[in-house]
Amino acid sequence: MAKKVVATLKKEGGVSYAKVIKAVRSEKTGAYTFREEMVPAPMVQETLKK
Known part of the structure; x- marks a missing residue:
């Protein structure tokens, strides 16, 4: 059985x-x-606009 890694x-x-x-x-x-990319949650919209 496989273990779930969180x-x-x-x-x-x-x-x-x-x-x-x-x-x-x-x-x-x-x-x-x-x-x-891993970005801070408040910067998501800025990242998508690039």
Whole structure:
């Protein structure tokens, strides 16, 4: 039986984080790749606007 591993990035009194996944199109091949970033929750909208 497999064990379930749980990891948290939030500590008591700390900043909560969000995982942002963006699809980015390659100029060479035209294929899409996915770029993942861990950002603080208040900065999610700023990150998506880039």
